[in-house]
Amino acid sequence: MNPPTVSARVRGRAAELERIGTLVRGRGGGMVVVCGAGGLGKTTLAAEASARARAEGRVVVWIRWRDGAAQLGQDLAQAAHILGLPESRLEDARTGRVSLVDAVWEHLATVKGWLIVVDNVDTPSRVGPGSGLPAAYRGWLRPHGGGVLLVTSRDTTRQTWGPDADLIHLQPLADDAAGTVLLDAAAHAGTETEAEALAVRLGGLPLGLNAAGTYLSVPTSRHRTFAAYQHALEAEFADLLGAEHPGAAADPDAARRVVRHTWDLSLDQLHQDCYALARPVLQLLALLEPAPVPRSLVTPGLVTDATGLPATAATVDAALAGLHQYGLLHTPGDANPGDGGPPVNQVRLHRLVRDVTAHTLTRPEPTDTWVAAIDEHLARAVDATTSMPGRTGWPTARLLAVHLRSHLDRRAQRDFTTAVGTLDDLADALNNAGAASEELLLRRHLLDAETRLLGADHPDTLATRNNLASTLNDLGEHQQAAVLHHQTLTARERILGPDHPNTLSSRNNYANVLNRLGDHRQAAGLHRQDLTDRERVLGSHHPDTLGSRNNLATALNRLGDHRQAADLHRRNLTDSERILGPDHPNTLSSRNNLANALNALGEHQQAADLHHQTLTARERILGPNHPDTLTTRNNLATAQARLAEVGRRRWWQLPRRR
Known part of the structure; x- marks a missing residue:
């Protein structure tokens, strides 16, 4: 009943050890559950x-759970006997004059200064005596002793352990601590930076870190450095971390120590507990990218289409709840970037859980069938998300983005055009949401695929290059954006002609990025040419023409021609309100830009009023944290600061009227 020896220094668990130590050193007792x-x-x-605890003079008893209430009762009775439970009291229990469990806990309540550990209680419903969960505190696990009962378990729910248990939800190690674990095992294998990079790839999971460290410490291993091991994981994962252990099926203790098998124990238990869909749902999630998945994607329809198994909303909910209960997936929090929109539930697998599942678990259907179902439901999810009103679908769009790149790759040889349309639609939604980083992932991937399959001069490829350049400009990568916009403009002038609407758009976008680069004079010249051509080709009231007039005015303002800029912006705002409506994003931009020009002219009060009006509208339409909203809030603050500065000036500092 002695605890196992810890062979290496424990890293990254100082806070958890302090919580346990404080309870052990305290005057009262209690029960702490280390779970995960x-x-x-x-x-x-x-x-x-x-x-x-033993080093501090506490009596420590270690009990290994063997999946049986009778054995646990014997072990706890022996622990109580070690702590002074009289033999006569045990005899009373044997002859039925008193309940053994009550005799044990009545005694443990009177004794201070002990720590009893019950390790690996992964089937808490079998703890006994009798049926029911430990939360009732009438069985063998109770929080009412004079010392501390420490339980380890994969079951993470408060419902199982009750209100009086102190639950320590163990998480993967932080990157620096995980890197140190690898350096402790194989100091020769590389630098701190390289160790930390491998630790991140292993998701900070101690079992995976120990497996990698042990492998690297062996002189005859093929891969001797952190970098080499990390690189080899991509091609040799099944051999390095997914290898089977011959005794794991018959020996749960062996299975716990092997990355390939450790989660099988939880899945087997879930299956025994009638969570029939837990394993196939885990497998489905493993076929997606190692990133959060919107909960709305995991539907009964997806499960049935992929696996052929009957599924209902209730059974899918139960499967996800069971996986969460055993720590196989977690919910990173609601995907809500603070824009005031509705939160979006999400689920995520640990990186190694995903990798092991994807590489090694067998499926009742061929993988292609599963992937085809995933692709179909991803496309439906994008359609549903982009059809939502206002900003409702934006948080879901952010989550879907990372999963759409492989969707396009898989459909490159079949239904490529439809897949491109799906990614384009989602990228447009991300653009509206101001989610430029997620949009960039899709735009780059689209351009690579279309260039490869359609050719560099195909109209669709040119459109994607234009969109990618605009996204880069939004992210502040103005030089890259300028190169791409110039390439697109040159190609469109050659292929489509100088007056084609797409060519005019490219000239407008190229001028915009030149303005951001500080080349205001060239930008103004291009915008003036573009405005003239758009008025001739599209008409003076076309939305694109209004955009050109707005952009010319912005360039003139940067050149210092504030009066002409303000006049153009004022005209443009009037037309935009009439043609597009007062709440259209382009109308809001016109109002913002007019305010900027007026601020430059010294009309700070009028500028502040317009900025305040724009801010109110953008907060309502785009949300408080949209990039355009943040820009307006900054512009309003600038105008108000200028207004306050003017108010502080003395009479002799004010400009004279002439």
């Missing part, structure tokens, strides 16, 4: 806490 997915080092943490 397999491989997080729960047993190691409990063993280290035990060693520290």
Whole structure:
């Protein structure tokens, strides 16, 4: 009943050890449950806490759960006997004069200064005596002793352990601590930076870190450095971390120590507990990217289309709840960037859980069938998201973006045009949301695919290059944007002609990026040419013509011609309000830009009023954290500061009227 020896220094668990130590050193007792997915080092943490408690003079008893109430009862009775439970009291229990469980806990309540560890209680419903969960506190696990009962388990729910248990939800190690674990095991294998990079790839999972460190410490291993091991994981994952252990099927203790098998124990338990869809839902999630997945994607329709198994909303909910209960997936929090829109539920697998599942678990159907179902439902999810009114779908669009790149790759040889349309639609939604980083992922991927399959001069490829350049400009990468816009303009003038609407758009966009680069004079010249051509080709009231007039005025303002800029902006705002409506994004931009010109002219009060009006509208339409809203808030603050500065000037500092 002695705790196992901790062979290496425990890293990154100082806060958890302090929580346990404080409880052990305290005047009262209690129950602490260290819980989380397999491989997080729960047993190691409990063993280290035990060693520290013993070093402080506490009596420590270690019990290994063997999936049976009778054995646990015997072990706890022996622990109580070690702590002074009289033999006569045990005899009373054996003859039925008193309940053994009550005799044990009545005694443990009177004794101070002990730590009893019950390790690996992964089937808490079987703890006993009798049926029910430990939360009732009538069975073998109770928080009412004079010392501390420490339980380790994969079951993470408060419902299981009750209100009086102190739950420590173990998480993967932080990057620096995880890197140190690797350096402790294989100091020769590289630098701190390289160790940390491999640790990040392994998701900070102690079991994976220990496996990698042990491998790298062996002189005859093929890969001897952190960098080489990380590179080899991509091609040899099944051999390095997904290899089977011959005794794992028959020996749960062996399975716990092997990355390939440790989560099988939880999945087997979920299946026994009638969570029939837990394993196939985990497999489906493993076929997606290693990133958060919107909960709305995991529908009964997807599960049935992929697996052929009957699924309902209730059984899918139960499967996800079971996986979450055993720490196999987590919910990173609502995908709501603070824009005031509705939150979006999401789920995510740990990187190694995903990798092991994708590489090694068998499926009842061929993988192609599963992937085809995923692609179909991804496309439906994009359609639903981009059809939502206002900014409702923006948080979901952000989550879907990372999963759409592989969707395009898989459909490159079949239905490429439809897949491109799906990515384009989502990228446009991300543009509206101001999510330029996520938009950039899709625009780059689209351009690479269209260049490869359609050719560099195809109209669709040119359109994507134009959109990518605009996204780069939004992200502040103005030089890259200028190169791409110039390439697109040159190609469109050659292929489509100088007066084609797409050519005019390219000239407008190239001028915009020149303005951002500080070349205001050339930008103004191009915008003037573009405005003239758009008035001739499209008409003076076309939305694109209004855009050119707005952009020319902005360039003139940058050149210092504030009066002409203000006159153009004022005219443009009037037309935009009439043609597009007062709340259209382009109308809001016109009002913002007019205010900027008036501020430059010294009309600070009028500028502040317009900025305030624009800010109110943008907060309502785009949300408080949209980039355009943030820009307007900054512009309003600038105008108000200028107005206050003027108010502080003395009479002799004010400009004289002439």
